[in-house]
Amino acid sequence: MTTLQKDEDGFFNPVPARGSSPSKPEEKPKHEETPKAEEAPARPASPENDLVKSSFEVSVTLADQQADPNSPLFSVKTFEELGLSEELLKGIYDMGFSKPSKIQERALPLLLSNPPTNMIGQSQSGTGKTAAFVLTMLSRIDFDLHKPQAICLAPSRELARQIMSVVCTMGKYTAVQTEYAIKDHLPRDASNITAQIIVGNPGTTIDLIRRRVLDTTHIKVFVLDEADNMLDQDGLGDQTLRVKNSLARNNKSQIVLFSATFPEHVRSFASKFAPNANKIELQKEELSVESIRQFYMDCKDEEHKYDILVQLYQLLTIGQSIIFCQHRHTADRISARMTAEGHKVASLHGAKDASERDAIIDRFREGKEKVLITTNVIARGIDIMQVNMVVNYDLPLMNERDKFADERPDIETYIHRIGECIIIGEKGGSRRTGRFGRKGVSINFVHDKRTWMQMEQIEKALGRKIIRIETHDLDEMEENMKKALK
Numbered sequence: 001m002t003t004l005q006k007d008e009d010g011f012f013n014p015v016p017a018r019g020s021s022p023s024k025p026e027e028k029p030k031h032e033e034t035p036k037a038e039e040a041p042a043r044p045a046s047p048e049n050d051l052v053k054s055s056f057e058v059s060v061t062l063a064d065q066q067a068d069p070n071s072p073l074f075s076v077k078t079f080e081e082l083g084l085s086e087e088l089l090k091g092i093y094d095m096g097f098s099k100p101s102k103i104q105e106r107a108l109p110l111l112l113s114n115p116p117t118n119m120i121g122q123s124q125s126g127t128g129k130t131a132a133f134v135l136t137m138l139s140r141i142d143f144d145l146h147k148p149q150a151i152c153l154a155p156s157r158e159l160a161r162q163i164m165s166v167v168c169t170m171g172k173y174t175a176v177q178t179e180y181a182i183k184d185h186l187p188r189d190a191s192n193i194t195a196q197i198i199v200g201n202p203g204t205t206i207d208l209i210r211r212r213v214l215d216t217t218h219i220k221v222f223v224l225d226e227a228d229n230m231l232d233q234d235g236l237g238d239q240t241l242r243v244k245n246s247l248a249r250n251n252k253s254q255i256v257l258f259s260a261t262f263p264e265h266v267r268s269f270a271s272k273f274a275p276n277a278n279k280i281e282l283q284k285e286e287l288s289v290e291s292i293r294q295f296y297m298d299c300k301d302e303e304h305k306y307d308i309l310v311q312l313y314q315l316l317t318i319g320q321s322i323i324f325c326q327h328r329h330t331a332d333r334i335s336a337r338m339t340a341e342g343h344k345v346a347s348l349h350g351a352k353d354a355s356e357r358d359a360i361i362d363r364f365r366e367g368k369e370k371v372l373i374t375t376n377v378i379a380r381g382i383d384i385m386q387v388n389m390v391v392n393y394d395l396p397l398m399n400e401r402d403k404f405a406d407e408r409p410d411i412e413t414y415i416h417r418i419g420e421c422i423i424i425g426e427k428g429g430s431r432r433t434g435r436f437g438r439k440g441v442s443i444n445f446v447h448d449k450r451t452w453m454q455m456e457q458i459e460k461a462l463g464r465k466i467i468r469i470e471t472h473d474l475d476e477m478e479e480n481m482k483k484a485l486k
């Protein structure tokens with residue numbers, strides 16, 4: 001019998017039977033060599049310190065947000081009080097973090113306490129969950145032991161690569177060694193992984209374990225980023241469970257689950273997956289932040305959606321934008337059409353091969369491309385500083401294949417998509433601090449009764465107004481956008 005597995009874009013594909021071999025690999029393993037710590041960590045200059053003149057204004061803004069007890073960026077603590085090593089403090093301060101966010105302040109003492117306790121942590125997009133679990137992995141490993149000790153799984157290649165860059169930056173004053181478990185990275189005949197932190201996707205990780213390239217005997221921390229997505233039984237849940245089951249039976253790994261969303265149907269599974277976990281949960285009304293600017297445009301039909309997107313091009317390129325489509329072919333089609341008409345856009349989805357995907361996201365991260373047309377493949381966790389606009393060219397649906405047609409909007413995916421340009425708090429952030437306090441705008445395209453009703457359901461679920469922008473008045477549209485981005 002053929003089993004169907006939901007892939008990164010949300011499509012269902014036949015999956016090979018358990019134990020069958022995956023596709024061919026290419027590159028050599030890479031172990032990151034990192035320098036040892038030498039000096040005491042220096043905290044970044046305070047906002048009041050005019051040594052950092054160029055970021056004076058924005059830093060003050062960040063401090064304001066972190067001083068607001070209602071903001072998810074608020075904290076009463078310093079990183080020093082959280083029990084981190086000197087080397088890690090140096091890494092954090094090098095990244096320009098001066099204070100922990102609320103989730104970091106609340107989660108880190110629980111994550112780092114002994115004996116290790118499991119954690120299910122929820123906090124809005126862009127509030128610093130990655131740093132919390134990366135610091136946990138870096139704090140728990142024994143740098144003298146050259147064996148895998150922490151595994152972090154994420155739903156997409158792009159997110160795994162982003163997490164790895166945080167591990168390497170935060171851990172740069174430690175001797176940590178890292179390895180990817182992503183498709184086409186390790187050669188087929190790779191020998192035992194000796195790196196301590198492994199970041200990857202569940203399918204490749206399970207394959208490496210099965211081929212005995214990845215030994216899980218010494219795993220102390222097992223992290224799932226975007227955990228609700230990773231545990232979803234209609235998606236990656238099965239593979240993730242297989243990775244967990246591969247941990248030695250007597251293994252007492254600390255299981256750490258993080259996400260901005262934990263829908264009802266995965267909550268009980270999450271509790272079983274991470275038994276006796278400390279839990280940090282958001283109330284329903286806290287799911288999306290108050291100040292996020294959400295708009296919609298009432299288009300006449302599919303063709304009109306395209307016309308409007310083209311008309312928006314100037315606005316899309318003020319910063320950077322991500323355009324989400326339901327299907328890969330839509331992403332390719334509109335990107336080809338816009339390119340032919342002289343616009344500079346790129347498209348990214350799960351049907352492209354690994355090296356192409358890496359090149360596309362890297363170019364986008366470097367700002368070489370300003371508009372990225374994509375599918376749900378990068379709907380979660382992507383943190384690119386300049387992205388200040390997200391367009392839902394197609395609204396996310398619970399199920400994106402006709403065969404399984406389900407017309408309900410996918411609220412969680414919507415929250416994650418718009419979170420990629422999310423605004424936390426009223427005031428803007430700085431280049432240095434990225435999404436952490438940054439401004440952004442999301443625009444939904446609706447074009448018939450069905451899509452309009454789907455958007456209404458999203459509005460109701462989030463309890464936030466989605467504001468109409470007239471499609472015929474470009475000036476007003478521009479005015480609205482610029483106001484929202486200010």
Ligand SMILES: Nc1ncnc2c1ncn2[C@@H]1O[C@H](COP(=O)(O)OP(=O)(O)OP(=O)(O)O)[C@@H](O)[C@H]1O
Pocket residue numbers: 096097098099100101104123124125126127128129130131259260380381382383419433434435436
């Ligand atoms: N304490 C801090 N001070 C300043 N900036 C921070 C701090 N913690 C995290 N950031 C920055 O905030 C941005 C968002 O953080 P991160 O990606 O960890 O959020 P997240 O909660 O994991 O988001 P998502 O739910 O989308 O995965 C990043 O650019 C990160 O470098």
